[in-house]
Amino acid sequence: MSDTSTQPAIRTRGVTRDFMAGSQAITVLHGIDVEIRAGELTYLVGESGSGKTTLISIMCGILYPTLGEVEVFGTDIYRLSDAELVAFRLRNIGFIFQQYNLIPSIDAASNAAVPLIAQGVARAEARARAVEMLAALNIADQADKLPSQLSGGQQQRVAIARALVHRPRLVVCDEPTAALDARSGRRVMDLLREVAVAPDRACIIVTHDNRIFDLADRILRLEDGYITHDGAHMPEDH
Amino acid sequence: MIWIAIRMLTGDAQKFYGLVFGIAFSTLLITQQLTIFVNLLERGASAVFNVPSADIWVMDRVSRTTDVAYPMPSTALDKVRSVPGVEWAAPHLRATASVRTGDGDLEGVAIVGVDDATLIGLPRRMAEGSIDVLSRPDTVIIDDVGTTNMFEDGRSPIGERLELNDQRAVIRGIADAVPSFTSQVTLYTKYSQALRYVPGTRNRLSFVLVGAAPGVDHQQLVARIEAETGLRARTRDQFAQDGIDFIVENTGIPLNFGITVALGFVVGVAIVGLTFSLFIRDNIKQFGALKAIGVANGTIRRMVAAQAALVGLIGYGLGVLGTIAFIWSFSAVPTFKGFYIPWQIPLISLAAVVLILALTGWIALRRVLKTEPAAVFR
Numbered sequence: 375m376s377d378t379s380t381q382p383a384i385r386t387r388g389v390t391r392d393f394m395a396g397s398q399a400i401t402v403l404h405g406i407d408v409e410i411r412a413g414e415l416t417y418l419v420g421e422s423g424s425g426k427t428t429l430i431s432i433m434c435g436i437l438y439p440t441l442g443e444v445e446v447f448g449t450d451i452y453r454l455s456d457a458e459l460v461a462f463r464l465r466n467i468g469f470i471f472q473q474y475n476l477i478p479s480i481d482a483a484s485n486a487a488v489p490l491i492a493q494g495v496a497r498a499e500a501r502a503r504a505v506e507m508l509a510a511l512n513i514a515d516q517a518d519k520l521p522s523q524l525s526g527g528q529q530q531r532v533a534i535a536r537a538l539v540h541r542p543r544l545v546v547c548d549e550p551t552a553a554l555d556a557r558s559g560r561r562v563m564d565l566l567r568e569v570a571v572a573p574d575r576a577c578i579i580v581t582h583d584n585r586i587f588d589l590a591d592r593i594l595r596l597e598d599g600y601i602t603h604d605g606a607h608m609p610e611d612h
Numbered sequence: 613m614i615w616i617a618i619r620m621l622t623g624d625a626q627k628f629y630g631l632v633f634g635i636a637f638s639t640l641l642i643t644q645q646l647t648i649f650v651n652l653l654e655r656g657a658s659a660v661f662n663v664p665s666a667d668i669w670v671m672d673r674v675s676r677t678t679d680v681a682y683p684m685p686s687t688a689l690d691k692v693r694s695v696p697g698v699e700w701a702a703p704h705l706r707a708t709a710s711v712r713t714g715d716g717d718l719e720g721v722a723i724v725g726v727d728d729a730t731l732i733g734l735p736r737r738m739a740e741g742s743i744d745v746l747s748r749p750d751t752v753i754i755d756d757v758g759t760t761n762m763f764e765d766g767r768s769p770i771g772e773r774l775e776l777n778d779q780r781a782v783i784r785g786i787a788d789a790v791p792s793f794t795s796q797v798t799l800y801t802k803y804s805q806a807l808r809y810v811p812g813t814r815n816r817l818s819f820v821l822v823g824a825a826p827g828v829d830h831q832q833l834v835a836r837i838e839a840e841t842g843l844r845a846r847t848r849d850q851f852a853q854d855g856i857d858f859i860v861e862n863t864g865i866p867l868n869f870g871i872t873v874a875l876g877f878v879v880g881v882a883i884v885g886l887t888f889s890l891f892i893r894d895n896i897k898q899f900g901a902l903k904a905i906g907v908a909n910g911t912i913r914r915m916v917a918a919q920a921a922l923v924g925l926i927g928y929g930l931g932v933l934g935t936i937a938f939i940w941s942f943s944a945v946p947t948f949k950g951f952y953i954p955w956q957i958p959l960i961s962l963a964a965v966v967l968i969l970a971l972t973g974w975i976a977l978r979r980v981l982k983t984e985p986a987a988v989f990r
Contacts, residue, residue: 427986436904436985457908464906471988475901479623480616492613492907536905 382409382445383544383576384433389442391428402428404599405442412543413573415566417587418580419608420596427548429596430580434546435463447543464492468537468570470547474529476521476536482528483508483517486535493540500539507535510569530562538569545570545577556585563589584608613907617915618922620895627894630887631923632930635965638880639931642873643953643961644938649869651951656859657852658790659706659724662735666821667830669851670701670837673844675818677855678706679792683815684843691841692820697828698837702727703803704819707810711762711797712775719762721776721797725806732821734787734800741770741785746802752776753785757946758797776809790950793859877964884923885972892976896983904985912980920973928965932958 389406392399402425410416410433420426431437432444435451444451446466451459468489476485483504484491490500508514511531521529530550537545547566551559563579563586570577579590587593587608595603622628654661659678660669670692675681692701705725712718726733731743739756746753754762754769763769774781776799787800801809807816822845824833830847837845846854860866892899899912935953942948 431986434904460906460908462906463904467906469901469904469988471901471904473897475897475988477616477620477623477895477898480619484616484619488616488902489905491616492902492905492911497615 383412383447384408384410384578385445386429386433387443389429389432389439389444391425391432391437392440402599403432403439406599406601408594408601408604410576410578411592412576413571414576414591415571415589416576416578417590417593418578418596419582419584419587419593421582424596425599426580426582426596430546430548430578433578434467434469434544435459464489465540466543468540468542468545470530470533470537470545470550472549472552474521474533476529476532478521481518481520482513482524482532482535485521485532486539488536489540489542504535504539507539508532511535511565527558527562531565534566534569543575545575547577547579549581549583550579551581551583551586559583559586560589613911613915614918617918620898620915621891621919621922624891624894627887627891628923631884631891632927634880634883634887635924635927635968636930636934637883638876638968639928639961639965640934640938641876641879642964643932643935643957645869645872645876646957646960647935647939647951647953649865649873650954650957651948652793652865653856653859654852655791655793656855658792658855660848660852660855661790663704663733663821664736664848665732665823666702666704666848667824668822668834668837668845668847670820670822670841670843670845671818673842675844677858678819678851679855680858681706681818683813684817684820685815686817688817688841688843689820692822692837692843695833695837695840697825697833699823699825699828700730700732701823702730702732702821703817704733704821705803705806705810705816706818707806707816709777709799709809711777711781711799713762713772717762719797721758721799722792723776723806723809724798724800725803725810726800727821728802728804731802732823733803735789737788739786739788740768743785745784746800746805748782748784750780750782750805751784752781752799752801752805753787754783755787755789755791755798755800757789757791757795757949758799759786760946761795762797777811779809781809791946795947877968880964880968881971884968885975888920888972888976889979892979896979897988899980900983900985900988903983904988909981913977916973916977916980920969924965924969928962931961931965 386406386408389403391403392401406429418426418430432439438452451462454462483501486504486507487500490503491497505514505517508517511534513528513531516524516528550562592606593608594601672682672684689701689703692698707723709721709723710718711721734743745751759769769783772783810816824830834845834847939951
């Protein structure tokens, strides 16, 4: 892996993705070339069907592109073997899913500790580090509660803790404000900026919530599989 | 991750108990039915097991089992005694008769005539009384299961007078015997007395029981007896197996028990398969998230295997314990007298459980492995 100070966190070159609909191939992404920088909160926005979910899946190594290359912190991730790619994700990427996908039968601290446990860290140590992360998110007192005993906001914080507990260099967040009112949505984005954005870490948010566009450092807009906007603000016509 | 897998499973109490119940029920059905089947089959050899002192049974060439025997002339006994390697030979008579009890009930019974001098042919143990009572006139010894069949009101049969094929008989002892396949009442008496009870044909000697001289190979002695007497001879184990084979070949019991055992397996597959697939369906997002986070397929396989192993271990244990409880609680019932669980049967059940879990776990696992990690973003 190369020096992170001089290279982009993510660089895609000519990323194309086709899906088969019966015998017909539908191209969802058309040769995407983009660079994502560390230390920035980058939004990936677009209407449903614009290709943003496909692009983010390819960027974080969970969906192979039909054509093109993806480098994450200097590693061409789709040249790795399947096992190496899985291990790369485990070490370098943190995920915050829209529906959190917490395991309902283990408590908040254990949920937050999952990436560490998967890395082979002893359960007690993993849990202690997870509690530290929950404390940073102001919910250390909820560490022993099951997800069903937590409010939606608390569950989201547990999901954030799970994404950050192993100190990944790339954090991917899917529609974090989709189910929230405007004020709660902005609070979550403030929290994410506070804990997820760091000089050596890239943070990408997939969203179509225009109420939070002003909180981004950079916005990439996708339309029909093409990037049609790249800037700090959304254009006036949006 | 194994710990997480176990917590995922046990946290969903409804499905966890459903899976355990499915395995336990299957194990119970398979183990219990196989146990009854094997023990019933062994009843086909009960008459052989009841005479442990006989190394070899000699009979007419057409005789097949203790209950399907063609009588021989009494001279057969002398022929057998003259074969080198025979330590002793004793006459043995088996026949059926009708008995009328003091209450006027009619019962079909088996008459066993044992050697007058040595009493070889009697079961090894007596439940009540002594074998010496056979020296008294008109004496019969009844088997213990026969007692419960013939005297259902629970009164002691000792001293009871019977009308046995129109002859007087008095019960003076109870033998601790392995019941026959049909649990028919068996009456033991001296050979000479038995000849009186069984209506006369010229030949009435059913078997000659043989003790081999020390150091003589039983199989070689069998061959020698057959060669020198022209009769059929079987070692104890061979003749016991003949009785078992006769039931297997001539009754629908193996088929009936086989169907029940197969049903146990199918029910297990159905309950466990359905519950497992419901469990996986309910947790597919969690599994998808784990895969996206970076949990390898090998680890996912181990997680599902651990879940299956836990369910299997608890369910199998409960099923076997249930069978033990069943056999133990019915051990006082004459029908189940002497029933035991052969060590091979729990192993067969274990194999069936492993097969059920491997099959259902594999089907469930396929769904997890097929789930694309990218699906968590959809």
